[in-house]
Amino acid sequence: MIAIVDYGLGNIANLTNALTYLGYEVKVTHDVEELEQADQIILPGVGHFKDAMTRLNELDLIPELKKLKETKPFIGICLGMQLLFEHSEEGNVNGLNFLPGQVKKMTCKLPVPHLGWNKLDAPNASLNEDVYFIHSYKVHTEENVVAKATYEDDVVAIVQKDNIIGIQFHPEKSGDKGLQILDQALKGGYIK
Amino acid sequence: MIKKRIIPCLDVKDGVVVKGIQFKGLREIGDPVELAKRYNALGADELVFLDISATQTGNALMLDVISKTAKELFIPMTIGGGLKSIEDISAVLNAGADKVSLNSAALKNPDLINETSEKFGAQCICIAIDAKWEEDKQDWFCYTHGGKQRTDIRTIDWIKEVERRGAGELLVTSMDYDGMQNGFDHKLLSIIQKEVTIPIIASGGAGSAEDFISLFLETDVSAGLAASIFHDQDVSIQQVKDLCDSKGVPVRHV
Numbered sequence: 156m157i158a159i160v161d162y163g164l165g166n167i168a169n170l171t172n173a174l175t176y177l178g179y180e181v182k183v184t185h186d187v188e189e190l191e192q193a194d195q196i197i198l199p200g201v202g203h204f205k206d207a208m209t210r211l212n213e214l215d216l217i218p219e220l221k222k223l224k225e226t227k228p229f230i231g232i233c234l235g236m237q238l239l240f241e242h243s244e245e246g247n248v249n250g251l252n253f254l255p256g257q258v259k260k261m262t263c264k265l266p267v268p269h270l271g272w273n274k275l276d277a278p279n280a281s282l283n284e285d286v287y288f289i290h291s292y293k294v295h296t297e298e299n300v301v302a303k304a305t306y307e308d309d310v311v312a313i314v315q316k317d318n319i320i321g322i323q324f325h326p327e328k329s330g331d332k333g334l335q336i337l338d339q340a341l342k343g344g345y346i347k
Numbered sequence: 348m349i350k351k352r353i354i355p356c357l358d359v360k361d362g363v364v365v366k367g368i369q370f371k372g373l374r375e376i377g378d379p380v381e382l383a384k385r386y387n388a389l390g391a392d393e394l395v396f397l398d399i400s401a402t403q404t405g406n407a408l409m410l411d412v413i414s415k416t417a418k419e420l421f422i423p424m425t426i427g428g429g430l431k432s433i434e435d436i437s438a439v440l441n442a443g444a445d446k447v448s449l450n451s452a453a454l455k456n457p458d459l460i461n462e463t464s465e466k467f468g469a470q471c472i473c474i475a476i477d478a479k480w481e482e483d484k485q486d487w488f489c490y491t492h493g494g495k496q497r498t499d500i501r502t503i504d505w506i507k508e509v510e511r512r513g514a515g516e517l518l519v520t521s522m523d524y525d526g527m528q529n530g531f532d533h534k535l536l537s538i539i540q541k542e543v544t545i546p547i548i549a550s551g552g553a554g555s556a557e558d559f560i561s562l563f564l565e566t567d568v569s570a571g572l573a574a575s576i577f578h579d580q581d582v583s584i585q586q587v588k589d590l591c592d593s594k595g596v597p598v599r600h601v
Contacts, residue, residue, distance in 0.1 A: 168417060168440075168441055168442065168443045169417055169421075169443055169445065172417050172418050172421075172443065173421055175418075176418070176419075176421070201467070201468050201470065201471065202466075202467060202468040203465070203468065234468075265349070266544050266545055266546045266547075266569065267544060267545070268469065268470050268515055268516075268545070268546070269349070270470065270515070270516060270546045270569065271349045271350060271352055271392070271546070271569060271570070272349070272350040272352065272392055272599040273348070273349045273350065274348070274350075285350060285599040285600075287422070287423055288349075289423075289445075289470040289515075290470065291469065291470070291515075305348060306349060325423075325445075327421060328421060328422060328423050328445060329421070329422075330387070330421055330422055330601060331421070331601070333421060334421055
């Protein structure tokens with residue numbers, strides 16, 4: 156069973172739809188026992204970084220997430236990926252600090268949000284597909300980067316450190332190729 | 348490189364897809380879920396559903412359409428039409444919409460843009476603008492209620508305001524060009540695009556694959572939206588994309 160962490164932010168309906176379509180059993184929950192029973196954890200998120208951290212704090216989920224990421228595949232998607240890092244400019248707050256890096260507002264001449272289909276660039280050629288991005292902040296890190304995209308500058312698109320995976324785009328909204336990438340994350344990820 | 352998006356628009360009335368010409372004279376096209384699946388298979392980059400039902404019953408049917416579509420389609424889906432409150436918006440997002448498109452309600456109550464953007468994130472707020480040129484005023488004005496009611500709000504003022512208030516995207520329909528199938532309104536779109544930094548979806552006037560090419564070569568808009576030409580199968584999404592390839596316009600292929 157996959158647990159999607161329910162903390163009141165994010166378009167969980169579509170993630171649930173995609174996982175169900177892929178044949179997984181899904182539970183949307185913030186119940187500690189259920190989270191601990193899960194085989195994999197997905198931290199979703201759409202919205203504001205500070206609100207997300209506030210909600211996670213209010214639900215007292217942060218110590219639990221720290222524990223879960225030690226033992227299970229732990230996948231952050233979109234804002235859920237950004238939360239894995241040290242700090243964000245969005246609301247000027249600290250994140251979960253599972254991975255080294257900073258989240259900063261995108262500054263470029265092209266329109267922001269970075270919205271639409273953009274090609275992944277990864278050494279692992281199976282990832283080099285068009286996927287759907289929609290975000291205004293991006294992760295700055297040199298470490299654990301599995302795939303990037305180019306939007307004037309580099310955009311970190313997928314990170315992986317052991318069992319922790321971050322996906323900046325929306326695999327559940329990136330057509331069949333996106334579903335394959337999501338499935339791969341749940342089956343251990345992109346690095347051997 | 349980011350791809351130019353080709354977006355079919357499905358006007359839904361009481362659970363059925365319909366199409367009007369210059370916002371008048373509706374005719375039935377078909378079942379929304381089936382059409383959505385067809386467009387997904389044909390390579391649509393995104394879908395826009397506009398609910399043009401006038402009744403509460405229509406609204407319940409719309410939630411059902413969204414929910415059924417979202418279970419089978421894994422591309423972004425924008426829902427608009429008749430959304431008035433945070434509760435309405437929340438309901439369509441929970442049913443499986445990725446973005447909402449607001450028009451009349453935002454013009455009537457601009458604070459709704461700020462509230463929605465703060466609550467759900469700028470990325471899911473697309474402001475739809477129905478703009479009509481007035482020769483005597485030499486300017487475009489915004490219309491509400493599916494193009495039936497004129498407002499005194501200048502389109503150029505409004506787009507700047509909605510961006511400031513937290514909109515993540517604009518869906519700009521030229522009422523003068525809509526349904527005419529003579530190409531997009533490049534003049535309007537070029538002016539708007541200079542005033543905002545958020546992505547723009549161009550709507551109204553697509554009559555051929557070439558019209559999309561001209562749009563993308565002559566303006567910097569992010570996406571082109573059309574209804575009739577795709578529904579009538581005059582032009583396929585693949586034809587548009589193949590032509591884009593041959594002219595060096597970046598598009599996604601399935």
